[in-house]
Amino acid sequence: MADYEIPKLTGEGYTEVPAVKEDTMKGSGPFIAKADFQKAMGFPTDFDAVGDLVPNWKERALEKMADLKSRYRSLQVYLDICVKCGACTDKCHYFIGTSDAKNMPVARQDLLRKVYRRYFTFAGKYFPKLVGATDLTEEVIKDWYNYYHQCSQCRRCSVFCPYGIDTAEISMAAREILDHIGYGSKYNNEIIGKVFKIGNNLGLPGMALADTLEGLEEDVEMDTGIKVRYPLDEEGSEILLVTPSADFFAEPHIDGLIGYGKVFHETGVTWTFSSHASEAANFGMFIGSYENMRRVSMRIREAAIKLKVKRIVFGECGHAWRVAYSFLNTLAGPFDFLDQRYPIPQHILEYTVGELEKGSLTIDKSENDDKVLTFHDSCNVARGSRMGNYPGGQFEIPRKVIKAVCNHFVDMPADTIHDATFCCGGGGGLLTDDLMELRVKGIQPRAEALKHVTTHYGVTHMAAICAICKSQFTKVLPYYGFTMDQIVSVHQLVSNAIILQRQVSVQARPDEDEDDDD
Amino acid sequence: MALEVGGKSIPLDEEGYLENLSDWTPEIAEALANAEDVKLTGEHWEILNFLREYYEEYQIAPAVRVLTKAVGKRLGADKGNSKYLYSLFPYGPGKQACKYAGLPKPTGCV
Numbered sequence: 001m002a003d004y005e006i007p008k009l010t011g012e013g014y015t016e017v018p019a020v021k022e023d024t025m026k027g028s029g030p031f032i033a034k035a036d037f038q039k040a041m042g043f044p045t046d047f048d049a050v051g052d053l054v055p056n057w058k059e060r061a062l063e064k065m066a067d068l069k070s071r072y073r074s075l076q077v078y079l080d081i082c083v084k085c086g087a088c089t090d091k092c093h094y095f096i097g098t099s100d101a102k103n104m105p106v107a108r109q110d111l112l113r114k115v116y117r118r119y120f121t122f123a124g125k126y127f128p129k130l131v132g133a134t135d136l137t138e139e140v141i142k143d144w145y146n147y148y149h150q151c152s153q154c155r156r157c158s159v160f161c162p163y164g165i166d167t168a169e170i171s172m173a174a175r176e177i178l179d180h181i182g183y184g185s186k187y188n189n190e191i192i193g194k195v196f197k198i199g200n201n202l203g204l205p206g207m208a209l210a211d212t213l214e215g216l217e218e219d220v221e222m223d224t225g226i227k228v229r230y231p232l233d234e235e236g237s238e239i240l241l242v243t244p245s246a247d248f249f250a251e252p253h254i255d256g257l258i259g260y261g262k263v264f265h266e267t268g269v270t271w272t273f274s275s276h277a278s279e280a281a282n283f284g285m286f287i288g289s290y291e292n293m294r295r296v297s298m299r300i301r302e303a304a305i306k307l308k309v310k311r312i313v314f315g316e317c318g319h320a321w322r323v324a325y326s327f328l329n330t331l332a333g334p335f336d337f338l339d340q341r342y343p344i345p346q347h348i349l350e351y352t353v354g355e356l357e358k359g360s361l362t363i364d365k366s367e368n369d370d371k372v373l374t375f376h377d378s379c380n381v382a383r384g385s386r387m388g389n390y391p392g393g394q395f396e397i398p399r400k401v402i403k404a405v406c407n408h409f410v411d412m413p414a415d416t417i418h419d420a421t422f423c424c425g426g427g428g429g430l431l432t433d434d435l436m437e438l439r440v441k442g443i444q445p446r447a448e449a450l451k452h453v454t455t456h457y458g459v460t461h462m463a464a465i466c467a468i469c470k471s472q473f474t475k476v477l478p479y480y481g482f483t484m485d486q487i488v489s490v491h492q493l494v495s496n497a498i499i500l501q502r503q504v505s506v507q508a509r510p511d512e513d514e515d516d517d518d
Numbered sequence: 519m520a521l522e523v524g525g526k527s528i529p530l531d532e533e534g535y536l537e538n539l540s541d542w543t544p545e546i547a548e549a550l551a552n553a554e555d556v557k558l559t560g561e562h563w564e565i566l567n568f569l570r571e572y573y574e575e576y577q578i579a580p581a582v583r584v585l586t587k588a589v590g591k592r593l594g595a596d597k598g599n600s601k602y603l604y605s606l607f608p609y610g611p612g613k614q615a616c617k618y619a620g621l622p623k624p625t626g627c628v
Binding site for chain 2: 031186187190191194200201202203204205207208211212215216219244245246248249250251254279281317431433434467468470471475
């Protein structure tokens with residue numbers, strides 16, 4: 001299956017911190033984006049061939065670094081204040097899984113920091129050797145490209161840093177610099193291009209989307225006898241639902257999407273997807289590009305205005321929720337045209353938990369009695385956002401929903417959940433086949449925690465609320481002896497347990513309206 | 519990268535997908551599969567043909583669910599599930615089958 005060693009799980013719930021080794025993951029990094037992909041995003045394209053740097057790359061890289069540190073005060077602070085205490089060293093899942101010295105968060109930061117010191121600090125300019133400052137060389141650039149694509153920007157290390165240094169922000173800045181000298185990542189940049197051109201990461205055109213949704217309506221009707229709607233571009237709906245395009249395409253994602261529709265149906269609210277904003281994900285964040293992140297976000301605003309909705313709700317997507325909760329208002333606001341009585345934007349779990357608490361959903365928990373559940377906190381939800389109106393809501397609300405629809409729930413060990421959650425191993429723009437070894441090794445701490453609860457507490461399934469997590473788990477956990485159907489969407493569990501009471505949807509099919517008029 | 523088929527050199531991208539989708543022929547599908555030690559059988563071809571038809575109409579590979587449903591309808595309920603598809607395309611029907619069928623690779627969080 002693989003030409004590298006797959007870590008062995010003990011089932012004890014924790015992973016031994018490995019002895020540090022040099023260069024175990026040295027390499028050329030993920031595939032580099034060709035000029036077409038760079039062009040679509042407004043990045044320079046004056047490199048000769050894929051893998052070549054642009055002319056004057058050194059000056060241009062340093063210019064970009066100066067620009068970023070002046071734009072983001074936090075970046076300069078992070079580069080200045082590390083005291084090398086070592087608290088972060090064993091906190092990264094990629095370090096634990098690979099034992100590569102440069103995957104210790106402090107060492108990852110130092111790749112950029114040593115260049116920053118050389119060109120932007122007094123000591124580094126005059127006494128570089130004394131302060132660990134080094135020249136910017138082609139070799140350094142290659143290390144940047146390789147090791148900044150071995151960071152999933154999950155921010156677990158920053159939780160343990162006494163100064164709160166955010167390695168994710170440093171890795172985003174590094175990728176932004178690389179994008180300006182010809183070293184963009186193909187995976188991320190091809191995808192962002194598709195969002196601009198077609199509307200979503202998958203490249204799913206409106207017609208295919210409509211066909212998929214129609215098929216779902218048939219399936220749900222066959223299953224429940226009730227015409228639950230999955231509307232697209234229906235103007236005047238109350239809610240615009242923005243969800244990752246993987247929800248239309250992959251499994252178990254689509255089972256979660258079926259659940260969103262059932263909840264909306266049952267609560268009697270009108271809602272719609274948008275073919276213009278048929279994607280919640282915003283890979284602009286992964287590559288640290290404010291301009292692209294803003295452009296991706298604007299689609300949601302445009303769709304909300306065009307469809308005259310009153311509320312925006314986000315589906316199960318980790319980093320999309322970070323962008324939505326933490327940045328959307330400044331990126332694409334003000335949202336003064338939406339109904340101010342509701343959170344702007346709102347998470348689908350906030351919506352569902354509210355309805356469960358009101359008692360407007362009829363639930364038969366025994367529908368999930370074939371499962372013992374655990375829950376994987378997605379890093380961007382856990383450490384980059386919140387849910388509800390109280391601290392820690394992002395941990396409590398998903399669990400509340402699961403426990404409201406399932407009888408059996410067990411948490412994984414405490415140092416692997418909530419704000420100490422381990423990344424799935426595929427976040428931050430690394431969910432690509434050319435990084436499979438990294439993904440297999442990076443999942444180790446999560447797999448270990450899962451193994452612990454499957455062995456000792458009879459857990460059978462792990463629920464997740466992020467498209468990347470779900471795809472990474474279904475693909476990579478089988479390397480460790482789990483099966484892909486052990487991964488479920490939270491709203492899939494809701495969907496299983498909900499007993500539909502409303503016989504007729506409040507939202508007629510547009511073509512049925514016409515039929516009535518005839 | 520390139521693939522030699524019938525004396526012609528067919529350009530592939532880094533991941534082994536066709537650079538130009540219009541280059542596709544059944545012989546190329548066989549060659550792409552052979553390169554990964556897969557021998558295409560009639561059962562494989564049923565899936566590949568469906569993928570190509572769907573792509574022709576919608577310009578995208580079908581969702582896994584759409585694929586399993588269509589396979590179930592055409593080939594019988596016992597085949598309308600992901601297990602059957604994975605038995606034919608162990609690396610994932612979405613990606614591996616798309617490659618042989620000459621479709622672009624599905625991208626994103628999948």
